[in-house]
Structure formats: structure tokens, C-alpha cells
Amino acid sequence: MRMKTSDEDLARAAADGDADAFANLLQRHYDRVFRLAFRLTGRADQAEDLTQDICAALPTKIAGFRAQAKFTTWLYRVVVNAAKDARRRQASHSRAAAGWGDVEQLRRAEATETAQAMDWLQRAMRSLPLDLQDTLALTLEDEMTHAEAAAVLGVSEGTVSWRMSDIRKRLRALRQEELAQ
Structure with missing residues (x-):
């Protein structure tokens, strides 16, 4: 019976708390979400992580489904937005890591300079x-x-x-x- 139910009807039922409807939607579209995530990320491990994140967030997000477009169109939008968010987070982490790399290089340079100054001072003291x-x-x-x-x-x-x-x-x-x- 559920197989003949439209995605839109299942989404509305899932939004109203129907766990079976939600499970059925996931079963129908999990592979589709993964494939799109893979095309967006280019890596299987990142696509798996993104797909899992989307599935975890979907119970909350599905309440926003208004059936103004096909469910798959709405779902694709969710995947694309999640991929954009992931790329932004990755870019932020990369910038932060690069900044810490600069700080670490500066710290090491200062430590080397201090060590060289102390070596000179020890030789000079003798x-x-x-x-x-x-x-x-x-x-x-x-x-x-x-x-x-x-x-x-x-x-x-x-x-x-x-x-x-x-x-x-x-x-x-x-x-x-x-x-x-």
C-alpha cells in the first residue's frame, strides 16, 4: 500500500509524525541522496557523511515541506544546501587551520631565535x-x-x-x- 502512496503524501504524513511514512521515504530516496551527495563532494567518504547528516536532520526539516514542488525537488534542494554548508564549514576550518599553522610557524621561529640567542649568550659568558x-x-x-x-x-x-x-x-x-x- 505504501509503495503506491506518493512521495508528497508520505512527506506530509512524516511531517505529522508518521514514522513508517518517514522510513518509507528514506528507503525510497536514500540511494538518490547518496548519489547526489557523491556528485557534489566527489568522494565516497564525504558523500556518506553528508548523507548521514541529511538523514539525521531530515525529521526536523521535513516539517518545512509544503508540497509546492515535487518531494524529490525539495529533497535535492536539501542535499545541495547541506553540501554548500559542508563546503563552507570545511573552508572555515581550512582558514582556521592555516591561521594556526602560521601561528605555529611563528612560535617555532621565535623559539629557534631564542634558543640561538641563549646559545650565543652561553658561549659569550664562557x-x-x-x-x-x-x-x-x-x-x-x-x-x-x-x-x-x-x-x-x-x-x-x-x-x-x-x-x-x-x-x-x-x-x-x-x-x-x-x-x-
């Missing part, structure tokens, strides 16, 4: 006299204040400040010498 090495190691990256470093080293705060000034001069000179080469 060229300093031991008392300056100790002072720099204690005060590097604001680890300790000049007063705290002075207490550890057993010298005055003024001596630590003088040493830091001397260290800056020596490191600048070393850097200039390396750049000149």
Missing part, C-alpha cells in the same frame, strides 16, 4: 672572567636583584652594578666583532 660569569648567571633574566647577587657573591651592590655594566660593554663589543666578520 669568554668572560669567572667573577663576571658568576654575576651574570645570578642576575640573568631578573633571577636576582643586584642586592641579592651581592649578598651571594660577598661583594657590595655597587660592585654587582659595575660588573653588570662591564658585562654589557664586553658582550656588545663581542657581538660587534662577530658581526664585522
